[in-house]
């Protein structure tokens with residue numbers, strides 16, 4: 001008891017899931033003042049992927065990419081939250097949760113009570129400190145990106161260091177998008193990552209080759225099969241060189257560390273059941289404590305589309321859909337389990353790829369000769385379980401989604417014989 005204010009539902013976090021949850025409450029007619037959102041960010045929820053696709057190239061600014069513009073919805077700014085009666089606390093951190101008394105403690109807004117709680121704290125980047133490089137972590141010029149607050153200083157550094165050298169640590173999609181953005185911003189970019197090729201988690205060597213070719217043409221150097229083991233600074237404490245485990249030394253004025261994220265579970269990890277380092281929920285996003293839900297990057301859920309396989313998805317499409325599903329459950333409008341068709345995408349330079357479905361050990365890849373147009377199909381025997389297209393037409397992009405959903409049996413020999421992407425889709 002003793003909360004300063006009590007709400008029907010409190011959303012902890014102000015990211016993608018929080019913004020889409022707020023919209024779903026409004027769409028379903030939640031009463032004004034019933035829902036509160038508490039975010040430690042200073043700005044209203046925005047489409048986080050735009051940070052590495054527009055913001056760091058000085059092209060897009062908040063509030064221009066606030067949710068829900070990324071999925072064709074309205075741009076929700078201050079006025080939207082006020083008019084719709086979503087009580088919003090910005091620049092406010094939840095510092096503890098008392099699940100027994102259903103109250104939250106915050107750093108700036110006192111104690112807040114809830115009937116239902118949606119945990120949407122997302123994840124944060126793995127840092128050099130996490131990698132036991134404490135001294136290097138103190139150097140200036142080394143950045144991670146997750147929020148406007150850490151991406152703005154990176155953007156400032158890119159503008160200031162035009163013509164100088166940048167290093168991207170990590171070969172996943174953050175590394176790839178940052179390397180492209182930094183190149184566009186006029187820096188000379190090197191990437192370093194331990195895997196044999198980029199996007200190891202999704203791409204086969206054949207697929208990765210396309211991206212590596214384009215990156216080489218743009219002047220980006222890739223150092224594979226090794227990791228950064230330390231950084232050296234100048235007399236002003238600014239980074240000047242990276243030391244790699246293979247003995248190489250790489251001069252650098254700006255460093256971006258993009259080596260993954262870890263869920264923000266500190267508020268709840270001792271009190272809720274956890275799985276895969278995140279909050280374990282059922283197909284309706286309910287945690288092990290009644291009336292407490294978790295969504296987005298923070299949740300490990302059984303995916304009904306995959307027969308209940310336990311899944312954690314760190315992608316924007318899932319953040320949106322999980323949040324909406326959860327709100328429907330809370331308002332009594334949804335009783336079925338979440339069935340999610342995995343969907344990931346990325347954009348770098350003029351490249352743009354989409355992937356739907358599941359991965360398997362067998363892939364068939366088709367690329368148009370001399371072009372960036374490429375498709376790939378993940379197979380289980382003669383059944384398609386996942387599909388990918390780079391530089392696809394709108395029709396091809398909807399076809400890969402339909403394929404991954406329907407999992408048809410196809411003529412494998414004909415697909416293998418396909419010489420172009422168009423031939424492949426004709427199969």
Ligand code: FAD
Pocket residue numbers: 012013014015016017018038039040041048049050051052092093094095120121122123145146147174264267295296297298313314315316317319343344345346347
């Ligand atoms: P988040 O959006 O991270 O939101 C979490 C929120 O909780 C933040 O506002 C945070 O400040 C707040 N918070 C945390 N702790 C507290 C606390 N104690 N008190 C108050 N507030 C708190 N996905 C794709 O599918 N495609 C892409 O191209 C893509 N690009 C990306 C590019 C970048 C640079 C990044 C960082 C991510 C990208 N993603 C992409 C991933 C996608 O953005 C995430 O999966 C998505 O944002 C997850 O949503 P979420 O709401 O769970 O977490």
